[in-house]
Amino acid sequence: MHIPDPLGDFEIRPPAPSDAEAIWRMVDGTPDLDSNSPYAYLLLCSHFASTGLVAHAGDGLAGFVLGYVRPDDVSTAFVWQVAVAETARGQGLARRLLDQWFARCVRGSQVRFMEATVTPSNRASRALFTSFAKQRRVPLEEHVGFPRLLFPESLDHQDEIILRIGPVIPSRTVCQPEERS
Numbered sequence: 001m002h003i004p005d006p007l008g009d010f011e012i013r014p015p016a017p018s019d020a021e022a023i024w025r026m027v028d029g030t031p032d033l034d035s036n037s038p039y040a041y042l043l044l045c046s047h048f049a050s051t052g053l054v055a056h057a058g059d060g061l062a063g064f065v066l067g068y069v070r071p072d073d074v075s076t077a078f079v080w081q082v083a084v085a086e087t088a089r090g091q092g093l094a095r096r097l098l099d100q101w102f103a104r105c106v107r108g109s110q111v112r113f114m115e116a117t118v119t120p121s122n123r124a125s126r127a128l129f130t131s132f133a134k135q136r137r138v139p140l141e142e143h144v145g146f147p148r149l150l151f152p153e154s155l156d157h158q159d160e161i162i163l164r165i166g167p168v169i170p171s172r173t174v175c176q177p178e179e180r181s
């Protein structure tokens with residue numbers, strides 16, 4: 001399945017197992033993201049393909065969003081990781097991915113909220129989710145989801161702050177470029 005990109009610059013589609021290695025490489029080269037095993041990305045690109053999207057430009061991976069609908073709360077779609085290649089940043093690609101990803105999560109489901117975790121130092125990540133909530137004029141609430149004490153001390157990990165956005169009504173889940181402010 002190919003999802004039309006409003007600006008036509010990127011091919012956006014659900015991930016396939018053949019995308020897992022490129023995603024793993026992108027994450028491994030992105031200091032702000034926790035690196036996971038290649039096998040984790042294979043699982044996310046197969047079992048969770050319906051709640052993921054990849055964007056390609058030319059032959060290369062330009063960005064992706066991977067997540068799932070929370071098994072313990074089917075009203076909430078959780079963004080596990082989202083990233084855009086450095087060369088493709090600042091063009092609105094992450095927002096387009098997030099808009100289309102959430103619209104797919106909502107369709108035919110009970111999903112009305114988006115959750116994501118951000119670390120306090122990641123300004124770009126927070127700006128992305130704030131932009132998503134602001135466009136829809138819905139609340140964005142936050143709390144410490146996973147405190148640093150839960151991570152191995154040797155990692156010196158920051159608190160993971162959970163951002164919870166919504167409720168988003170389904171008719172406003174698709175990005176309308178003229179609505180962006």
Ligand SMILES: CC(C)(COP(=O)(O)OP(=O)(O)OC[C@H]1O[C@@H](n2cnc3c(N)ncnc32)[C@H](O)[C@@H]1OP(=O)(O)O)[C@@H](O)C(=O)NCCC(=O)NCCS
Binds near residue numbers: 095096118
């Ligand atoms: C976060 C990230 C995905 C944003 O990708 P992007 O394609 O450049 O983002 P967009 O161009 O769609 O911008 C989305 C919004 O965030 C803002 N933004 C993006 N980068 C920003 C930065 N470095 N500082 C402040 N704001 C920023 C944009 O201004 C825009 O806001 P607006 O809609 O109000 O104008 C990208 O910087 C990235 O891959 N970072 C490393 C991975 C990461 O931290 N992922 C998030 C945690 S899982």
